[in-house]
Amino acid sequence: MSTLNRYQPSFSLLRGLIAVTIMITNTLICFLPLVLVSALRVLPMRSWQTLCTRLACSIATFWISVNSWALSITEADHWNVDVPENLSPDKWYFVTANHQSWADILIAQRILNRKVPMLKFFLKRELFWVPVLGICWWALDFPFMRRYSREYLAKHPHKQGKDLAETRKACEKFQYTPTAVFNFMEGTRFTEQKYQLKQSQFQHLLPPKAGGAGFVLGAMGNTLDTLLDISIHYPHGRPTFWDFLCGKAGAVEVSVRSVSIPDHVRGGDYQNDARYKGDVQEWVNNVWHEKDQLLTTLKTSKD
Numbered sequence: 001m002s003t004l005n006r007y008q009p010s011f012s013l014l015r016g017l018i019a020v021t022i023m024i025t026n027t028l029i030c031f032l033p034l035v036l037v038s039a040l041r042v043l044p045m046r047s048w049q050t051l052c053t054r055l056a057c058s059i060a061t062f063w064i065s066v067n068s069w070a071l072s073i074t075e076a077d078h079w080n081v082d083v084p085e086n087l088s089p090d091k092w093y094f095v096t097a098n099h100q101s102w103a104d105i106l107i108a109q110r111i112l113n114r115k116v117p118m119l120k121f122f123l124k125r126e127l128f129w130v131p132v133l134g135i136c137w138w139a140l141d142f143p144f145m146r147r148y149s150r151e152y153l154a155k156h157p158h159k160q161g162k163d164l165a166e167t168r169k170a171c172e173k174f175q176y177t178p179t180a181v182f183n184f185m186e187g188t189r190f191t192e193q194k195y196q197l198k199q200s201q202f203q204h205l206l207p208p209k210a211g212g213a214g215f216v217l218g219a220m221g222n223t224l225d226t227l228l229d230i231s232i233h234y235p236h237g238r239p240t241f242w243d244f245l246c247g248k249a250g251a252v253e254v255s256v257r258s259v260s261i262p263d264h265v266r267g268g269d270y271q272n273d274a275r276y277k278g279d280v281q282e283w284v285n286n287v288w289h290e291k292d293q294l295l296t297t298l299k300t301s302k303d
Helices: 009-042 046-074 103-112 125-129 133-139 150-155 162-173 192-197 210-219 241-245 274-302
Strands: 079-082 093-097 119-121 180-182 226-233 252-260
Touching (some): 009 046, 046 103, 093 210, 103 119, 103 226, 103 252, 210 274, 226 274
Parallel strands (some): 079 252, 093 226
C-alpha cells in the first residue's frame, strides 16, 4: 500500500490540524514584533537600518524554528538529508531547488534554518495582499515582483525592462546584511503536462529559466560566491501541501550541493550584455544537467 494512503483518515486529519494550528498561532505571535521592528527602519541611518533588518530576520528565524518543530511532530517517516557542513549564517548564498509541491518551501526552510541566512524568496506582487503573511514578507524585504506578459508589453512598451530593474533594486538591499536569495529556477511546479508541453531535455526537471539567476548574480556579484542546489525526491509520490502537513508524504530524500559560482557569471548586465547572458544560461544549464543526474541516482537507489 502506498505510504500516502496508509494512515487512518481521522488520524491524518488530526496531524494536519495540529500542524496548522501551531503554524497559525506562531505567525500571529511573531507578526506584531516583526512589523514594529521593521517599521523602525524608517530612520535614515544605514547602521540602524541594518540592525533592524538583523532583528527582523532573527524573529523570522524563530518563526521558522517553531514551524519546523510542528513538522517534526506530524511527519510520518524518515527524512534522509545530506547538507554540506561548511555553511554559515554570516555568508551570502544563492539557493535553488527543483519544485514539485509547496511542501518544498517548508523543507528548504527547515533543513537550512540557522545554517545559512534566512531564505528570501521572489514573490508575485499579488501575494502582498495575503492576510498577515503579505505584511510579514514586506517587513522582511522579500521582493515583490511584477511580471509583464508579452501581450501587455506590446501594448505598453514603456514598461519594457521595468520588472528587471525592480529585481536589481531588490537585490541591492541584500548587500548590507548576509542573505540567502532563493529562486525556483523552473519557475513553476513540475507536472507531467508541463513537462510534455515544454519538451524538456531533462529527465526529471522542467527547463530552467536563467533570467532570475542572471539578475541576482548581476546585482550581487560582489557578495555571492556559492550556489546551494537543493534536490528533493519524494519516493512515494509528490504530496500536496495538505498531505505533507498531515504526515502522509512518506519518506523525503534531500541532497544539497554547494556549487562555486564562477567569476564570469557574476556582476554582469544580463539585460544588455549578450555574451554575459549566454554565459549565465550555459552555466545554469550545466547545473541543471548535474542536478538531473543526481535525481536519477536518488530515484534509482531509493524507489
